[in-house]
Amino acid sequence: MNEVIVEDIIKDILLTEEEIEAKVKELGKQITEDYKGKNLMLVGILKGAVIFMADLAKSIKIPVLIDFMAVSSYGNSSTSTGIVRIIKDLDCSIEDKDILIVEDIIDTGLTLSYLTDNLKKRGAKSVKICTLLDKPDRRKAEVPVDYRGFIIPDEFVVGYGLDYAEQYRNLPYIAALKEEVYS
Ligand code: XMP
Ligand code: MG
Numbered sequence: 765m766n767e768v769i770v771e772d773i774i775k776d777i778l779l780t781e782e783e784i785e786a787k788v789k790e791l792g793k794q795i796t797e798d799y800k801g802k803n804l805m806l807v808g809i810l811k812g813a814v815i816f817m818a819d820l821a822k823s824i825k826i827p828v829l830i831d832f833m834a835v836s837s838y839g840n841s842s843t844s845t846g847i848v849r850i851i852k853d854l855d856c857s858i859e860d861k862d863i864l865i866v867e868d869i870i871d872t873g874l875t876l877s878y879l880t881d882n883l884k885k886r887g888a889k890s891v892k893i894c895t896l897l898d899k900p901d902r903r904k905a906e907v908p909v910d911y912r913g914f915i916i917p918d919e920f921v922v923g924y925g926l927d928y929a930e931q932y933r934n935l936p937y938i939a940a941l942k943e944e945v946y947s
Pocket of ligand 1: 812867868869870871872873874875876899919920921922926927928
């Protein structure tokens, strides 16, 4: 296979490295203030949230626990039932923890709607959501977004953790893919 040059698959850069960095710092500052005196546990959703999680955690200036879950939805996105399969569960107990789910992007909202319920039922003290990106155009389930980085249009995006066929997660910016790449 020939090496694919990034410029060939990208339509445009939606968010630069500098814009992302500034926003992550702002979110970290707000979370630091809001969770003073609480039992904050960040729960990152693999794999898309890994890079956001690393930067966000460093910008939070109070003690935090960090854990990860991996999930996949049943069916493809157009026939999604909203039922989520947990592929990797948490390592830590969530009892009495103030959980902040850290996600790369909310699209239909089905994943986070299921996960929020699931973590509440398992005895978390509180469950809130922090997402870097919000794509509201295709929302099917209402989810309360407590911390939001950016609202973006309905385009397929890659970079800063987000992938297309497992590639491009390491791009330091967020870019929209050319439609011919994924259609
Ligand atoms: P929901 O349940 O909100 O799921 O539809 C959100 C998940 O869908 C994936 N997703 C994307 N991944 N670029 C990606 O790389 C995108 O533009 C995109 N839109 C949705 C992602 O895994 C997210 O966690
Ligand atoms: Mg994801």
